[in-house]
Amino acid sequence: MHDVQNTEECVPVEGRRERKLREAKATTQRAGLELCLEHGYGAVTVEMIADRAGISPRTFYNYFSSREAALLGDGKPQPDEDMIAAFIAREDVSDVEAFAVMMAEAWAKSEPDRELFRLRRRVIDTTPELAAVNIGRIAEDRAQYAALVARRLAVRYPHLTETERELEGTLTVAIAMGAIQAVAKEWMRGDDDQTGPLKALVHDLFPRVRRLTQATPAS
Template sequence: MKTTLREDKHQATSQRLERNAVSLVLEHGFDAVTVDMICNASGISQRTFFNYFKTKEAAVVGAEPPTIDEGKARAFIATDGPDLLAEALQLVAASSMMLGTDEKLLTDRLRLFEKNPQLLLRQMDRMNRITAEIAELVYLRRRREAGLGADEADLREQADLLTHAVLGVLRYMAMRWIRDEGVDQVRTLAATVTLLGRTLRVI
């Protein structure tokens, strides 16, 4: 979907604010960084800052994660692939928060989460919405595959278990990004899916 010039400018300003906020916190620590410092580094006024973010913490953690693309969600439910975990992982990574983002910003932000428990808790809270969405999509996929007469409670448990597995693999991918600087997100996702396939077949 084509964006307008205004939307592109808005996105560029938002990303500049996020990059500078994260960079300053990495350098000075979260408590020492002020909104004024972020504004000065970004070349904007406080008024403009608050048009984008309500708080300093919001700029550091980032904009709300988008929901999963509706078309990709429908395709996921309708697919009959053999590797549900890998497919769910690819859906989340491609549609929500991973692929196509600023790789340095993502890696720096992950470092911050490691060092600042309060920011990690905020990120986990933000993830609750997408976690529920993943679980519902996996449930709908499993219900379609299972057919009539399937145990609904069991299907919900399966969806919940797989969702937690996806989130765990995403954390593994995040740690790989931090450890292997310079390895792009697409390659990391592909390597993780391949590793999952080998590991699950062994198990």
């Protein structure tokens, strides 16, 4: 793992080896997703995917930890420190919206390959079974996200106890994720991959959220 010269520090400079590996992985994912569209998720075996991708089944498992991981992608939304700092400091929108916006960005960033991203959404949207696995997978990180929100809450509402911050963190994550999920379908309808429209859709959702959580709406 010799550090190549890295003229600009920190840019890992992709060697020939790494590039081939990345391409092989992408090819495999595409193969899996295409097969799902053709035969349905339940009828797609690892052997079929490996076959189409031109690798051995054993290599498939070197690339991905499971069949689902290949279809859903191995990278999960992971906001970096800059995004987190911006989220914590943000003042112009509600806590839930601030978090939702950050997650929307992290989500889009989690798959640099836009074609793969869209293909995956299509397959997930048409496969309830796979959608369930996906939701479960993302939910694994809820506690970690909630801790992030708690950091913002500690700054903005110093009077809250730690227990309250944890509770509200959990709640914020659940609502924000729900909001993103609710508009994701609408977002994919557009031919645009930017997160701008997604953020706008989320933003427009909040008047609805407030009405739906209000005891006696003014009709």
